[in-house]
Amino acid sequence: MLSRMLESSAAAPAKGRDGNQTLARGLRVLLAIADSKDGLTVQQVSELLAVHRSIAYRLLQTLADFGLVARGHDGAYTSGARLATLAESYLPTLRDIARPVMQTLADKLQSTVSLFAEQGDEAVAIVLVEPTTATHHIAFRPGMRTSLTLGAAAYAILASGPATPDEPAAATLAREQGFARSHGEIEAGAYGVAAGIPIGETGTRACLNLITYREDIADQAGPAMRRAADKVGRLLRLAD
DSSP: OOGGGSOOTTTSOOOOOTTOHHHHHHHHHHHHHHHOSSOBOHHHHHHHHTOOHHHHHHHHHHHHHTTSEEEOTTSOEEEOTHHHHHHHTSSHHHHHHHHHHHHHHHHHHTSEEEEEEEETTEEEEEEEEOOSSOSSOOOOOTTOEEETTSSHHHHHHHHTSOOOTTSOHHHHHHHHHSSEEEESSSSTTOEEEEEEEOOOTTSOOEEEEEEESOHHHHHHHHHHHHHHHHHHHHHHHHHO
16 A cells, blocks of 8 residues: 555666665665565566676675575565664654654544654655554555655645745645645545654654544544644653
């Protein structure tokens, strides 16, 4: 689900600079495997990089030696356990503080809640919490990326900073009302509601984002998202 929200590393080839072609290839393979549900075989990696199978095999073996990928019984390489350690090392305090707040929010609103952080010109999901109170809900994997010009998460992140002349009108509205909304901009038929986390001028801009197909939940979610984001911000300040 939400395959359109995932940026495929195969669709955006990494351009190696002089002397780092092998590193670029390895990182491209690692990202492609992380985005793949069933992993990639040596042949698939060979086709992805347009290189001989022997080169693809050596790249995969090097990644496996570092625990970044693991070879399954079917011959496909999937994400390795070491990736979890790397992921958890990104903004650890924010992630740890936000998780329990997000779980309470997800259960209350019966919807998936994610933590997005700004990276360059994109918003990237770094934590995702699913509700324990709902049988059916939208889900996707952490690492999903969206442009900072599209979707509730992007608008909330932009709204947490100073206004700019070229910002989307939805970001301006989000700054005024305290939360952002979108509908069908990222996933057809899905509603997004997000609120920026007050982290401070020197921190990475981030937001809490809810996604649901239910209009009634989206209609009532804004104030709750704002309160939850403010709570995360207060807890972050206490942790400093």
